[in-house]
Amino acid sequence: MGKRAGALVLLGDLCKGMVAAGVGLASGSRGVAAACGLAAVVGHVLPATRRFRGGKGVATAAGVTLVLLPVAGVVLSLVWVAVAKVGKTASVASIVVAVALPAAAAVDGRPLGEVLAFAACGVLVVVRHRSNIDRLLRGEEPTLERTGDADTPSG
Numbered sequence: 652m653g654k655r656a657g658a659l660v661l662l663g664d665l666c667k668g669m670v671a672a673g674v675g676l677a678s679g680s681r682g683v684a685a686a687c688g689l690a691a692v693v694g695h696v697l698p699a700t701r702r703f704r705g706g707k708g709v710a711t712a713a714g715v716t717l718v719l720l721p722v723a724g725v726v727l728s729l730v731w732v733a734v735a736k737v738g739k740t741a742s743v744a745s746i747v748v749a750v751a752l753p754a755a756a757a758v759d760g761r762p763l764g765e766v767l768a769f770a771a772c773g774v775l776v777v778v779r780h781r782s783n784i785d786r787l788l789r790g791e792e793p794t795l796e797r798t799g800d801a802d803t804p805s806g
Contacts, residue, residue, distance in 0.1 A: 661710050667691055668714025676718065681761075685768035688715030692772045696779050707779040709745045712772045716752065719765070723755035739794040742783035749776035 671691035675684030695711040697703045717724035727748045735744035753770035761769075786792040 664695065664706065664710035665714040665717075667695065668711040668716075669718050670714075672715045672718035681719065682764055684719055685715075685765045688712075688719065689768045689771055691715065692775055696775050707745065708772065708776045709749070712749070712752065712776055715772065716755075716769070720756060720759050720761070720769075723759055727751060727755060735795060739796050740787070740792055741795055742780055742787065742792060746777055746780055746784070749773040749780075752776075 668688055668691050672684045672688040675681075675687035678684070692708045692711050692715065694705075696705045696708045698705045713724065713728065716727060730751065731744045731748045733744075734747050735741055738744065750773060752773040753766050756766045756769040783792055
């Protein structure tokens with residue numbers, strides 16, 4: 652559907668995570684904010700209204716991260732861009748950032764409950780990328796390089 656539609660979906664998913672974490676913060680508790688953020692990611696990847704078939708959770712988790720760990724969120728966004736640029740694969744960049752997410756929370760000095768919430772988000776993102784991992788292992792994962800109209804990044 653094109654880059655504009657993709658950008659709008661990215662923005663909507665990012666906002667979904669940001670609003671969920673923001674509502675939790677408004678309750679006065681970072682723990683509630685982490686739980687709300689995790690719930691948003693779970694709801695995104697396993698939506699009951701779509702027979703539990705949802706997205707990969709990357710942008711929603713990024714929104715949560717930008718609210719609860721703003722510096723780490725920006726750093727991880729830059730890591731995503733760098734890995735995607737070097738590896739030319741959105742899925743690899745998404746997996747790398749998902750794995751780094753709980754470490755970023757720990758380095759930020761967040762309590763164990765928050766680190767575990769970010770770890771759960773990371774695990775969900777990696778699990779949702781299982782088909783991408785299979786394609787990567789077979790050498791069939793689409794790249795971000797434009798090859799005519801077949802540019803279909805998956806991440």
